[in-house]
Amino acid sequence: MPDFEPVLTANVDKEDAHRLTVYEAGGGYGTLRRVVGQMSPGDVVQQVQASQLRGRGGAGFPTGLKWSFLPKDHPGPIYLCVNADESEPGTFCNRVLMEADPHQVLEGIILSAYATRASTAYIYLRYEYPLSLQRLQAAIGEAREAGYLGKNILGTDYSLEVRIHRGAAAYVCGEETGLIESIEGRRAWPRIKPPFPAVEGLFRKPTVVNNVETLACVVHILDRGVAWFKSIGVPPEPDNPRDAGSFGPKMFGLSGHVNRPGCYEAPLGISCGELIDRFGEGVWKDRRAKAVVPGGLSTGLLSERELDTPMDFAGPIRAGCLGLGTGCAVVLDETYPILDFLHNSCRFFAHESCGQCTPCREGTAWALRLCQRIRAGRGRLVDLDLLAEIGDTIGVMPGTTICGLADGAAWPIKTALAKFRDELEESIRQTNPQGYARTEPVEALNTP
Ligand SMILES: Cc1cc2nc3c(=O)[nH]c(=O)nc-3n(C[C@H](O)[C@H](O)[C@H](O)COP(=O)(O)O)c2cc1C
Ligand code: SF4
Structure with a gap:
């Protein structure tokens, strides 16, 4: 820095x-x-x-x-x-x-x-x-x-x-x-x-x-x-006419599995890893990071391999996330199950959807039901394909929904599947050793 x-x-x-x-x-x-x-x-x-x-x-x-x-x-x-x-x-x-x-x-x-x-x-x-x-x-x-x-x-x-x-x-x-x-x-x-x-x-x-x-x-x-x-910050990418640059100071939040959570000011463009090490004094309990939410839940996940991503408006996009979002990062350590992240994320968005737009109302609720079913030991590997399809279709902005909530709900799903599919498949195999390979429909969970 x-x-x-x-x-x-x-x-x-x-x-x-x-x-x-x-x-x-x-x-x-x-x-x-x-x-x-x-x-x-x-x-x-x-x-x-x-x-x-x-x-x-x-x-x-x-x-x-x-x-x-x-x-x-x-x-x-x-x-x-x-x-x-x-x-x-x-x-x-x-x-x-x-x-x-x-x-x-x-x-x-x-x-x-x-x-x-x-x-x-x-x-x-x-x-x-x-x-x-x-x-x-x-x-x-x-x-x-x-x-x-x-x-x-x-x-x-x-x-x-x-x-x-x-x-x-x-x-x-x-x-x-x-x-x-x-x-x-x-x-x-x-x-x-x-x-x-x-x-x-x-x-x-x-x-x-x-x-x-x-x-x-x-x-x-x-x-x-x-x-x-x-x-201060980062000029526009020369070969990207849509990038308006990332100038000025930024307040970055750090929470989750870090030694020193808090709110820290740094120039836009500081790398996610430097933010965690310099300000957050590293991942807690001498563990490694498995993933980081770079800027609020709706931005999705960076994997540990992507911690050199610059925290500017373009950096997280290059790494397959929605964007910088609010610049408030949440660190997940190596022991934290991605399935739990996915479930928490889907639960939040399903609860918060205002219900005006069908793709958002139905899509967020369906994604949550799939996560609940997997956690209840009745998941199938094909459920991950269903989740991917929901992630790709519930909130394509601009166009299918009135606001960006649905698009934001999709990025945690899309990035978890793109970057942690092996782990999610393993979770399904472990929780449903008899039925993980089934493809025929499964009875819905009776959830409130
Ligand atoms: C579901 C949803 C929630 C949002 N929540 C906030 C929020 O809490 N605070 C905020 O400043 N912007 C939020 N935004 C973005 C605002 O719509 C808007 O873009 C922003 O307030 C504009 O301010 P800025 O240009 O100074 O960033 C949210 C957007 C969406 C789609
Ligand atoms: S996309 Fe926005 S307006 Fe549409 S249902 Fe979801 S929260 Fe409501």
């Missing part, structure tokens, strides 16, 4: 980092003062676009480009939705930012709302984050008192209200249009797109949805400049 100065996590270990006085003592809100005094909203959008910042919430969409889709000269209101739902399994870095340094998050929100001309920002906060709620509420109060929020911010004609909306505790609430439905008071059923939120979003008005960490990055781009941001 090249020399690197953390910025997103620079405050988190300071005593009382969540208080305004501590944030300001470290230069906090200095960027806001400078930007609202000297830059137009269009200039800010241009800077963010030039930085090639890509969203940290999972999809890696270029942030400045998303902002540029907002209709010009719209009479308003325009809304900013801050995606703090953090529902992807294994993911917890937004929580660290909100609990430890809520003013950094707020400064990012205020700057981004200024750029997009949003008059209200809604923080859609994961229900299970009570300390984040407390810290954000207190920070909003302090910022308002200090003139950074509310009417006529810092004496300018720019005004912004920030509201917190507690999430409805489902994975699909983090999908941007499910989130919008939820704020509007309905069940978080994702909407068919187009129209995209930038054109018709919250309350049918132009809306930008961005992740907490994405917005925190905006503070540092505007503070330190585009050249600084682009000096």
Whole structure:
């Protein structure tokens, strides 16, 4: 890893980092003062676009480009939705930012709302984050008192209200249009797109949805400049016109079978193995890694042979995964059965499917039933072919489903089968020595 100065996590270990006085003592809100005094909203959008910042919430969409889709000269209101739902399994870095340094998050929100001309920002906060709620509420109060929020911010004609909306505790609430439905008071059923939120979003008005960490990055781009941001990370692959590069710092999570789980900041492009060894102090109990989920469950699995994969937006794709996702890795040690991983994964997605799309609703439930049957000692080798077929067909994006949940459900299945088929076959032989080679239909399990 090249020399690197953390910025997103620079405050988190300071005593009382969540208080305004501590944030300001470290230069906090200095960027806001400078930007609202000297830059137009269009200039800010241009800077963010030039930085090639890509969203940290999972999809890696270029942030400045998303902002540029907002209709010009719209009479308003325009809304900013801050995606703090953090529902992807294994993911917890937004929580660290909100609990430890809520003013950094707020400064990012205020700057981004200024750029997009949003008059209200809604923080859609994961229900299970009570300390984040407390810290954000207190920070909003302090910022308002200090003139950074509310009417006529810092004496300018720019005004912004920030509201917190507690999430409805489902994975699909983090999908941007499910989130919008939820704020509007309905069940978080994702909407068919187009129209995209930038054109018709919250309350049918132009809306930008961005992740907490994405917005925190905006503070540092505007503070330190585009050249600084682009000096960190990985440029686009020259022979891949679809790769927009992976610039800037990233908060990586590490959990599972590591000695030192936690949230660590590093340049995009650090290898998965270095992340585990340098920050996580290696796999626990002196074991080897069998597999790593690189960026939240929906990204699938890297095998031990693939630990040199760079943790940038393109690296996990080259290694056969969905992508970098949230950058929060989960390590499975050499003793952990892949069948258990597959079962847990299928159980999660079947539970979280909202049920609107047939391939997702039926496919996730069917995959779970197959895993349950294998674990109950009635699996057949052909069940792995069935699972592969489900993985290949439940969520082909874009096209067959309304949102990306089904596609995400497919990657753990596809990668487990592609990379650990021998182990899965052995599990079936062991659990069903009499019937593993059968091909004729097997009675369904009587599960609730
Ligand atoms: C099922 C599902 C769950 C999602 N959950 C989250 C989430 O918890 N947090 C998040 O930021 N993005 C989540 N996303 C991605 C959002 O739809 C959206 O792309 C993101 O908030 C945009 O922000 P960004 O461009 O700053 O990354 C999810 C997507 C899907 C399909
Ligand atoms: S893909 Fe699944 S979660 Fe997404 S809208 Fe369709 S049924 Fe709901």
